[in-house]
Amino acid sequence: MQPVPIYEFICQDCEHEFEELVRSMSGSKRTKCPSCDSLTPQRKPSVFAPQQASSQPAPTGGCGRCGDMNGPCGM
DSSP: OOOOOEEEEEETTTOOEEEEEOSOTTSSOOOOOTTTOOSOEEEEOOTTOOOOOOSSOOOOSSOTTTOOTTSOOOO
8 A cells, every 4th residue: 555645735816725635646636725615726845845865965963853053952
């Protein structure tokens, strides 16, 4: 069983932002805004979208909780 991706959308009519499980972006089901029932939502880039592989090494050091390179953040 393949995981079902969660996509983020913003409605072009009412600007409501929402997430939806979408089995296929090429499927026949259109995504509808849960706020105004418009069929104009646009998919927006997800903050959690995988990034392209970089040839640069991952940063090391700094805070292990927030990633601040200046040291512990006190979290």
